[in-house]
Amino acid sequence: MLVLPSAILLFAFVLYPSGVAIYTSMTNLSLTGPAALNPRFIGFDNYTKLFSDHTFWRSLVITFWFVLFSAIIGQLVLGLLSAILLKRQFALRPFFNAIILMPNAVPGVVAALMWSSMLASGEYGTLNKIVAWFGVDPQRWLVTFPLSMIIVVNIWRGIGFAMILMNSGLSAISEELYEAARMDGATTWQAFRKITLPLLVPTIFLYLLVSTVTTIAIFALIYALTRGGPAGATEIVGIYIYNQSFGSYQLGYGSAIAVVLLIFSLIIGTFYVRALKVEV
Amino acid sequence: MALSKTSTKAEAGRYGVLIVLSIYCLMPFVWLLVAAFDTNAGLFLETPDSVSLNNFYRVFAEEDGLRWLINSLIVCGGATLIVMLLSGFGGYALSRTNAWWKRPFLYSIILIRVIPPPALIVPLYQVMLALNNGMRWLVLQVVPREHMRDVMQIVGFIDGYLGLILLLATMHLPLALWIMKTYFDSVSPEYEEAAVMDGATFGQRLRRVLLPLAMPGLAASGLFAFIACWDDFLVPLTFVSSPELRMLPIGIFSAFLRANEIDYGLLAAIAIVYTAPAIIAFVLARRFLVQTFGGGLKG
Structure with a gap:
């Protein structure tokens, strides 16, 4: 019970946004223009664009x-x-x-x-x-x-x-x-x-x-x-x-980069978890 | 004879290297300290013609320096309090419980800590925008329209204190939870058991036993949270646009970007006002640094 408030905050400002990042990275969401109001789902297009950028x-x-x-x-x-x-x-x-x-x-x-x-x-x-x-x-x-x-x-x-x-x-x-x-x-x-x-x-x-x-x-x-x-x-x-x-x-494109960075950080993070040897 | 000769040489070498390192570390401070007191300061380091506190006076009298300082104090102070409160209770629970979620929760805290904030800034913007709209709807139900703006400045998520405080608190919560969890691990549960035996209520136990015991841990997690919030630039840059809510780092940044001639004396004075609390907090936090970041291997 005592951990619940922390868990809610972490969910609202870390986990949920991470999910949003993954979703946004598959749209053409933008801050201006028509794509700002009606982002289209474009699958992995941002990622293919990313890897050739x-x-x-x-x-x-x-x-x-x-x-x-x-x-x-x-x-x-x-x-x-x-x-x-x-x-x-x-x-x-x-x-x-x-x-x-x-x-x-x-x-x-x-x-x-x-x-x-x-x-x-x-x-x-x-x-x-x-x-x-x-x-x-x-x-x-x-x-x-x-x-x-x-x-x-x-x-x-x-x-x-x-x-x-x-x-x-x-x-x-x-x-x-x-x-x-x-x-x-x-x-x-x-x-x-x-x-x-x-x-x-x-x-x-x-x-x-x-x-x-x-x-x-x-x-x-x-x-x-x-x-x-x-x-x-x-x-x-x-x-x-x-x-x-x-x-x-380019919010959609920015999110695709963010997802790549997230994955990379999580890889470092798993090393970190091992190094700290969380004991229970 | 030969021995003392080599050791003086080694001593001279030690001092030589240390002095070079010190110059590297100190040199950038010199300009800031000189320019802040120079009535006519420029970007280059020069001996001032006249020394005065005029720049500091202008930070508060002509610029919005006082407002920036107060905003920074409100936001960072609020975030630090929330971090201390949540990490105190959360760390205690994490240390004492044996529930199934303990291990996954601790793992995810570490994983969350390694996420670089810029990676989440875009989705955070979307989340904050949605929360802000929700809050606006809520406020509209209870507050007359003419007070809307003032109320939203306090409880809003974009251009509002509440959003800044909650977001910054969350960003620095994982480290604090970790500190408090390891801290309570080192505190024997016998004290609480003794209090329970004596028939103390939960409130009494909290006030008389747990809080005094937790003080050093809370001080460490609070100080680290404050330092990190005070240093944060990305959050106020992204989520504050109204001048009423501008905080010190953005105040400095915007003064630095001013299109017409940059007033370096003023800029240096603001920078010193901004840096002073950070240095004080760092001096206080210094003795916790090793046990927080260095003790992990034993953990």
């Missing part, structure tokens, strides 16, 4: 690179690095800890605003001033390297979270193991590869699941910074759905 495939590829480089590589490597560097107690440790966590607390829209100043083109842009010290000419960052820049911004936002998780993983590894390794004359690198990494695998795996899910769902940051542009270069699949549905008014 190269902008859809491009947005999948962009999503893949975005998740791979920002969440899986960037945040993980830098987060693990900071966790290792901040493992030992020293005077400035809380200070560095707080700094690395700070970007994590910033809402997506504000992050986009901050970075639009950082990445501003022209010789007075902050990043352009910085690279000028190294003799690099001013760049139009968001025009020339849009996807790489979005990745840089997202890494910036996620190092802190990765660091916290890695930190908890590291603190579970017994100090005696390192002691023993040092006795046997192992170098720091060997200790890292033979002790730290293998024992950290569960933590890393869990982190990868969580961060893949959250990174695919990112909307505000990219929408506020580039709206998927220039020319679709940063249009990850969530942004693509939004632009197709509310920008081009």
